[in-house]
Amino acid sequence: MQLVLATRNPHKLEEIRSIIRMNGVELLSALDFPDLPDVVEDGDTFEANAVKKAKSITDAAGLWAMADDSGLEVEALDGAPGVYSARYAGEPVDYDANNRKLLCELDGQPNRNARFRTVLALTGPDGSVRIVEGICPGRIGFEEKGDHGFGYDPLFIPDGETRTFAEMDSEKKNRISHRAHALAAASAAWFGDTNVLTMAAG
Ligand code: IMP
Numbered sequence: 001m002q003l004v005l006a007t008r009n010p011h012k013l014e015e016i017r018s019i020i021r022m023n024g025v026e027l028l029s030a031l032d033f034p035d036l037p038d039v040v041e042d043g044d045t046f047e048a049n050a051v052k053k054a055k056s057i058t059d060a061a062g063l064w065a066m067a068d069d070s071g072l073e074v075e076a077l078d079g080a081p082g083v084y085s086a087r088y089a090g091e092p093v094d095y096d097a098n099n100r101k102l103l104c105e106l107d108g109q110p111n112r113n114a115r116f117r118t119v120l121a122l123t124g125p126d127g128s129v130r131i132v133e134g135i136c137p138g139r140i141g142f143e144e145k146g147d148h149g150f151g152y153d154p155l156f157i158p159d160g161e162t163r164t165f166a167e168m169d170s171e172k173k174n175r176i177s178h179r180a181h182a183l184a185a186a187s188a189a190w191f192g193d194t195n196v197l198t199m200a201a202g
Contacts, residue, residue: 115178146168
């Protein structure tokens with residue numbers, strides 16, 4: 001059977017493929033379906049966006065599909081930037097501008113608690129929809145540090161660490177990140193002893 005990963009991002013594909021291995025399941029990606037329309041991520045929640053992305057592939061291709069949606073949630077900002085993480089400082093996506101805006105919004109704010117969250121959705125041609133999430137708790141620093149990674153990495157210090165994600169090598173980040181936790185949860189819940197075909201019945 002075939003499972004389509006709803007992304008064209010080669011880094012995400014590699015990360016997902018390295019964690020999820022299933023006997024008898026061929027992992028495909030959105031790259032294998034060039035005619036699929038781009039999905040507008042206009043949901044109010046990570047869950048809504050992840051399900052929308054997976055479902056668009058299941059509906060178009062008639063296959064199982066898995067999609068992710070992630071972002072940064074800052075406690076003192078009531079969960080912002082959340083689903084708007086990519087475009088926090090407006091269009092086009094600008095990571096530096098997003099980081100400057102975040103530092104500005106938190107100016108004088110002693111509560112720096114934040115977390116990265118990833119939601120993974122799995123949809124099937126039988127109409128089934130499954131969701132897991134992964135969280136990486138941490139805090140927002142007072143200045144940007146490091147030049148690895150992307151997005152808010154120069155500002156985010158995971159719990160138990162003194163360095164930002166951007167000061168870590170990708171191997172270390174990928175062990176503790178929200179995506180790693182979500183993929184581990186998916187692996188255990190969906191692809192452990194069972195397989196997706198068995199799940200369809202349950
Ligand atoms: P996506 O859903 O994985 O594309 O993430 C949406 C946005 O959240 C990105 O454009 C980043 O701004 C932010 N983001 C998600 N994951 C990370 C991460 O691991 N590090 C830094 N920023 C991230």
